[in-house]
Amino acid sequence: MKKYKHLFFDLDRTLWDFEKNSVFTLQEMFEEAKIEQRAHISFSDFHEYYVGYNLSLWDLYKDGKIKKEHLSVQRFRGTLEHFNISDETLSLKMAQDYIRISPTKTALFPDTITVLKVLSKRYSMHIITNGFNEVQFIKLKNSGLSPFFQEVITSEMVGVQKPHKEVFSYALDKAAALSDESLMIGDDQVSDIQGAQKVGVDQVFVDFHHDALKCNPTFHIHSLSELLNFL
Ligand SMILES: [Mg+2]
Incomplete structure (x- = not known):
């Protein structure tokens, strides 16, 4: 078994x-915005549309086709417009509220803290995340990570x-870590697994939803506690 020194974790999901x-x-x-009364839709209608639309905007952002400022407002503007609410003030307010409120939420996956406590005694641990600076640091602090x-x-x-x-x-450099003593742990087969493969870092695919395997990770797990089986 390879001896790892540095563990790099993805944050979201x-x-x-x-x-x-x-x-x-x-x-x-x-x-708060009384959208149910204004648009005569349930929260699940709103949420279902928002999720798909937000994902499509993230794809454009990842490809460098739109800026983050556009994404953060457009996901609400476009969702509200889909339900016939044209309200620029509300779109801007929701964009700001989402960025302000969501990182204060603290739900973690099962056993996160227990597993990190054990691993932190054995390894140097770091985060590599695709989120926005101002949001990700608040999440880490509020959720005790x-x-x-x-x-x-x-x-x-x-x-x-x-x-x-x-x-x-950049991450290896910042952590003063060598690629062959490092392990990337994440839920995204492209961003985390294929990304780490490009620099010769071993990977753990954290597959909570039993997705179809599209990559060839070093390790493949379905819960965080499984990390303790080999680390
Ligand atoms: Mg992720």
């Missing part, structure tokens, strides 16, 4: 339960997103 925290946030905003990590690398710092090679090279 690997440790921090993005979907759960996002739903809590959107539901609060939906109720900050103390476990030495370096936090956001793609915004590097100027490109995972799976770009530069993000991983």
